[in-house]
Amino acid sequence: MRIEDEIKQPTFRDEYQKAIINLVYTTGWLQLRQATAFKTFGLTLPQFNILRILRGQHPLPATVALLIDRMLDKTSNASRIVDRLEEKKLVTRTVCPANRRAVDIRITPAGLELLKTIEDSGLMEKNGTQFLTPDEARQLNALLDKIRTEDGDGATLHQPSCE
Template identity: 70%
Template sequence: MRLEDEIKQPTFQNEGQKAYINLAFTAGWLSGRQAAAFRPYSLTLPQFNVLRILRGQHPKPATVALLIERMLDKTSNASRIVDKLEEKKLVTRTVCPANRRAVDICITESGLRLLRQIDDEGTADPSRNGFNQLSEAELHQLNLLLDKIRS
């Protein structure tokens, strides 16, 4: 559906304004779809993101600083997310033997199993969120344009 119809705004000041609003609207739309997809697993998108980072580190531990550096949403409270994941027994937190001021965070077998289930069910598959509407060439162009905006 066209942005104009979605937000009931027939005109924009210019294409730049429309692109900015369209990008913000689409980001919110994707967030909502992802939140709904992860709800059956009792996960939020930031929690899923942390679990994926930890799976990538596995079997090595991660620190909160590493999680913050790699998270998609830099405004998320990584410590609080780890607290929630620890309550769910999806991660463990232990004092680093080499540096007693640091804390090692590791994904548990339960966390790995949950990610395998999410992978097997295709929950995080981008094609479920409209990306199947774009060709490989269009996806490549979209990635180039998004990278260009951030540079």
């Protein structure tokens, strides 16, 4: 369904403004669907992502600093997400012996098992991108990368400078 119909706004200033709205709306749509699915396993999306980072380290521990470095959203509060996972016995927290400022965080067997259950459920594949061809997925990746162009100074602009 076209974004115009989804949000009942028949016209946009231009394709650029429409693209912004469409990005925010589509990502929200996608995350809502994923969050709903994860809820049946008692996890939120950030909790799931932290759990996967911890499995990537397993059997080595991770520190909060490492989690922040690997997280998609750097500004979120890893400490409190780990709190929730610890309450559910999916991770453990122990003071790092080598540096008592740091905390070693490890995924538990229960955590590993939960990840496997979720991944075996096929939940992760139902995310909307299955409606794209492989070439379209590549195009989408290229366009998104281009949006995040850093504009230190005058990178090639395609919008008229007057508005």
